[in-house]
Amino acid sequence: MATLSRTLGALWQHAVARRLHTSCARGGSNRTAVARLRRQVYGRLYPTLLVKTDGSAVRIRYKEPKRILMLPVDSNTLPEAERKARLRRQFPGRFQVQKEETFEEINLDEYQRFWKK
Template identity: 50%
Template sequence: MMVVSRTFRLLRLEAFLRTLTPPCGLHTSASQWNSNHTSIAYAPRQKFTRTYPVLMVRTDGSTIHIRYKEPRQIMMMPVDINTLSEVERKVRLRRKESSKVKEKEEIPFEDDFKLDDYRKFWKKK
């Protein structure tokens, strides 16, 4: 009688557990709710990028170390032209204009090619 009641209890427990955890078609192994149970986690970041240590030079000459997305040795902050004096502004603008690439003038190509000089090579013998 005890054996029958134990078996009946185990069957009811197994049926109850089946109703709690519906079968999933992805996994073939039984779920283990013990210390061997694992879960997949992810870091909620948009991008996984590496940053590199870079020395940044400010406009006043001071330097700081920052982390930047590209590997560089030194990075300089741009100068605000509105804070410069009129003479310094003109010097910078003149230097900027001279560094621009000037368009090269096309030299007309003159050719003295005459087709009749090469006709003798085209004839079949």
């Protein structure tokens, strides 16, 4: 009976030691600290000021670190004069084509002070 209990005790110790050894080889308790998180959306949200179209402001939590977010203005609800003024600011007129200066029109006497003597 004593030999049987010693044999079972030895087998039990061997099994426990083997289990500890294999769990350490796979990473054990350190595995969770090294592995990456497997989620699409992270919980970090940043405080942001949201400015509405009427000018009021609300503090929200946003996924990107921005200070201010402005909602776009619906141009269909604006008066005609305001809409045209916004379009003029957004798309300015065509550029004026400037006349290029040619070498025949240059007066060399104006640049004599820059020449070395």
